[in-house]
Amino acid sequence: MSQKAFSRLDIDGLEKRFRTNLINSLTGFKSVSLIATASLEGTTNLSIFSQIIHVGANPPLVGVLFRPHTVPRHTLENILATQHFTINHIRDSFVVKAHHTSARWDQSEFEACELTPEYDKEVSAPFVAEASVKIGLSYVEHYTLKCNETVFLVGEIQKILLPDDSLGSDGFIDLVKAGTMTCSGLDAYHKVQEPTRFAYAKPNQPLERIDKGVN
Amino acid sequence: MSQKAFSRLDIDGLEKRFRTNLINSLTGFKSVSLIATASLEGTTNLSIFSQIIHVGANPPLVGVLFRPHTVPRHTLENILATQHFTINHIRDSFVVKAHHTSARWDQSEFEACELTPEYDKEVSAPFVAEASVKIGLSYVEHYTLKCNETVFLVGEIQKILLPDDSLGSDGFIDLVKAGTMTCSGLDAYHKVQEPTRFAYAKPNQPLERIDKGVN
Numbered sequence: 001m002s003q004k005a006f007s008r009l010d011i012d013g014l015e016k017r018f019r020t021n022l023i024n025s026l027t028g029f030k031s032v033s034l035i036a037t038a039s040l041e042g043t044t045n046l047s048i049f050s051q052i053i054h055v056g057a058n059p060p061l062v063g064v065l066f067r068p069h070t071v072p073r074h075t076l077e078n079i080l081a082t083q084h085f086t087i088n089h090i091r092d093s094f095v096v097k098a099h100h101t102s103a104r105w106d107q108s109e110f111e112a113c114e115l116t117p118e119y120d121k122e123v124s125a126p127f128v129a130e131a132s133v134k135i136g137l138s139y140v141e142h143y144t145l146k147c148n149e150t151v152f153l154v155g156e157i158q159k160i161l162l163p164d165d166s167l168g169s170d171g172f173i174d175l176v177k178a179g180t181m182t183c184s185g186l187d188a189y190h191k192v193q194e195p196t197r198f199a200y201a202k203p204n205q206p207l208e209r210i211d212k213g214v215n
Numbered sequence: 216m217s218q219k220a221f222s223r224l225d226i227d228g229l230e231k232r233f234r235t236n237l238i239n240s241l242t243g244f245k246s247v248s249l250i251a252t253a254s255l256e257g258t259t260n261l262s263i264f265s266q267i268i269h270v271g272a273n274p275p276l277v278g279v280l281f282r283p284h285t286v287p288r289h290t291l292e293n294i295l296a297t298q299h300f301t302i303n304h305i306r307d308s309f310v311v312k313a314h315h316t317s318a319r320w321d322q323s324e325f326e327a328c329e330l331t332p333e334y335d336k337e338v339s340a341p342f343v344a345e346a347s348v349k350i351g352l353s354y355v356e357h358y359t360l361k362c363n364e365t366v367f368l369v370g371e372i373q374k375i376l377l378p379d380d381s382l383g384s385d386g387f388i389d390l391v392k393a394g395t396m397t398c399s400g401l402d403a404y405h406k407v408q409e410p411t412r413f414a415y416a417k418p419n420q421p422l423e424r425i426d427k428g429v430n
């Protein structure tokens with residue numbers, strides 16, 4: 001297998017679109033979800049995000065990175081105004097609609113892309129009815145990164161909705177069964193294969209494979 | 216499909232292990248890589264991380280979240296001391312060794328798990344020879360989050376190494392071809408299927424599918 005190398009000088013000299021695709025591919029497979037919000041006036045908004053990470057289990061926290069210069073600011077503005085947002089996993093059945101939310105629509109992306117808002121009493125932001133795994137969150141804090149003025153925002157989980165048959169007896173969610181997709185680069189969506197799970201690793205002992213724990 | 220719901224009260228009342236598995240599954244499929252560092256004295260260290268996100272393409276930036284209370288601090292200490300680290304994608308061929316780095320070894324995880332350090336003149340930290348996609352980074356800045364004292368650290372890409380035949384003419388990396396895996400929850404590793412790629416989305420126009428752009 002022949003290896004390709006890029007030094008920092010090479011990277012800085014790349015054509016803009018090539019560099020954007022390359023660098024966006026380097027962080028591997030990513031979580032990809034629709035983030036839904038509503039303004040104080042009740043106008044709904046839906047945006048696709050792949051910069052979402054686990055921050056902690058207790059309290060249950062999730063981090064999202066917002067890129068102020070390339071993504072419309074409605075999502076961040078709505079979260080700061082209403083304190084609420086939802087994260088909705090993308091399934092194969094509506095991946096075309098999900099990607100289409102990234103266009104610059106004048107109306108709500110729910111209407112424009114024919115996705116269905118769904119409400120729950122514990123979170124003021126809408127969920128996406130078509131999604132299988134859905135999380136409702138409240139705002140905790142945010143940091144504007146000095147390096148490029150992106151905004152790292154942390155939310156605390158207030159509500160979880162998921163398909164009954166994807167939840168294992170040990171709390172593990174079978175995301176393949178739930179139909180959750182992953183993405184790579186800027187525009188590639190992938191289905192995922194069944195996992196191999198390993199037990200907690202100990203030194204000098206062979207790794208044990210464990211069952212999926214799904215009921 | 217019957218739906219399972221957890222309110223915040225439900226979540227807080229869950230058994231610890233169940234809650235940890237559940238919350239760690241909620242952020243969907245994740246980037247999973249080995250982060251390699253060396254101490255000032257040259258002792259190498261290897262740790263498995265799934266909290267890695269794209270921060271920007273120009274300058275090329277990557278973010279990593281460190282959990283101070285649950286993960287050994289060697290990686291973070293080495294980065295702060297030497298200013299360098301590498302991110303190495305995990306392939307199926309060494310996923311058992313990669314998961315085994317999470318055990319509490321007394322010696323370097325390179326030796327303990329039989330993985331091979333590989334050096335490049337532009338980055339002082341070792342790469343993992345067995346990985347296909349490898350990134351060398353230098354420290355930029357870090358933030359200790361008030362919500363749970365995790366540390367969000369940003370690195371700037373100084374070197375990229377990847378298999379020649381996985382790089383498309385548009386800069387997109389075919390991560391399926393490169394053998395990169397994804398993970399879910401705390402302990403599940405998945406292979407990924409071929410992607411569907413979409414063109415830049417425009418309002419009121421059907422989405423166009425594009426080829427993978429691989430040479």
